[in-house]
Amino acid sequence: MEIKKGLEDVYVKETEITYIDGELGRLYYRGYSIYDLAEFSNFEETSYLILYGKLPNIFEYENFVRSLKESRSISNGLREFLKSVKKDANPMDVLRTAVSIMGLEENTHVYSISDQSIVNLISKFPTIVAYYIRLKRDLEPVEPDPELSHASNFLYMVNGSKPSEEESKAMDVAMILHMDHEMNASTFASLVVASTLSDLYSSIIAGISALKGPLHGGANYEALKMFREIGDVDNVEKYILTKLSNKQRIMGFGHRVYKTYDPRARILKTYAKLLAEKKGGEIKKLYDIAEKVEEIGIKYLGSRGIYPNVDFYSSIVFYSLGFEPEFFPTVFASARVTGWIAHILEYVKDNKIIRPKAYYKGEVGRKYIPLDSR
Incomplete structure (x- = not known):
């Protein structure tokens, strides 16, 4: 029996999302080189590509961008939760709990993935992160600006001023580069939960929890x-x-x-x-x-x-770009949430619950001894 520690080189599904050539150092999203996407695309367009398998036409692109912008604001319940959190809390714990609240607000009991829940997660992650950053700094949170792109708005909400073109482009590229990376630990954690036909928010919470670890997102x-x-x-x-x-x-x-x-x-x-x-x-x-x-x-x-x-x-x-080091994993998560969702959508089309085996090497047939005789 060969034990594959860390499931190294074990394939769990076929994918059309991301291809990595580890020997030559190449990365492709849906067949497009990461170099081309970083230079010519943006977060919104690449998100659509990752999620739906093709570059959007102008109508699809404008609708997707508009949906993201319209969904950036968070509920009063989420605002109150963020205001109540201790300032020394781990930001990934805050993000994880905020997503739980989002799931409660949407009242998701069983497996379901709506277009709105996808948009909600992608658009609200930066708002949650920026809101908590501002509170941690003893500053008033900044409301989303619908005139700004996804990446520019993230920086605006964090720093309170509109970013330069160079800063916006750097943020945009960084988020594209962190959007997906095949079957990493957090993506696999999300799939394990999704394979049980749990709801999307619960699956994403698993991804956040895995990404929190210093060997991954930290x-x-x-x-x-x-x-x-x-x-x-x-x-x-x-x-x-x-x-x-x-x-x-x-x-x-x-x-x-x-x-x-x-x-x-x-x-x-x-x-x-x-x-x-x-x-x-x-x-x-x-x-x-x-x-x-x-x-x-x-x-x-x-x-x-x-x-x-x-x-x-x-x-x-x-x-x-203005992020304190303890918030780096939350920025990572704000990009990777797109990849998590895309892999979940792909996996559940031909779903099978993920249930690996453990090779037992302990004793069998041990005699039970009553408590008063031990």
Whole structure:
């Protein structure tokens, strides 16, 4: 009996959503190169592509954009909940509970996926995150602006001012790059719940819970902590060698699928550099450290197929756009929710409850001893 720890290389379904070529470092959404989508598309169009399998025509695109804009506001019940949350709560716990409240408000008892529930989840995630960020900062929440795109509005609600074109594009690209990545831990968690024919909100809550882990959605937070811990470019090589000699991980390096440079990291590096040069100060210093970590890390790890992954430069992009590190996973979730929904829609078309086996290696036939005789 071969035990596949972590279900590595175990296929659970066929998919037409995302294809990863780990050897060549290529990523495709519905057959379209991630490089083309990052350069020419936007969050709204790519979301439609991921969900429905094709690029929308102008009518479909405008209807989808309008639906997202009209659904951004959150209920009074959600507002009151967010105001009641302690300021030191884990933001992913807050997001998870907020989605539970959304499910209660929609009164979903059994399996059902409506177009409105899909739009609600995608459009409201940023509003929930931004609302809690503002409250945590002792600032008044900012209401959504229907004139702004999805990515621009997210930044506007977080920072209270309309973002520059460069900031909007960086946010848009970052959200596209985080939208889906085949059968990762959070997507699989969502499918496990969906396969029982539970409701969509419950399935998404499972995804959020899995993404909260530092080995998944929290890895970019750990990467930024590493850059700060290093402190200066001159400290990089010694820091890396010490980590490697102690058999410790270099955060933001390595991926189970990619055996070369993660294409998402390549794209995000461009935007991290752009934002660092524009903002200067701490952001520029962190970028310079990251670039040196990349150089030294590849020098010692590249021969083993270990290169920067998406978390490496996304940490600097998110931080430069105004997000505190503890909120990085919620930004990730605000993009990945589209992928979770798409995989759920695909799986339940030919549904079978996910029920793997565990190989028993314990004793059998043990004699029960009454409590007073033990």
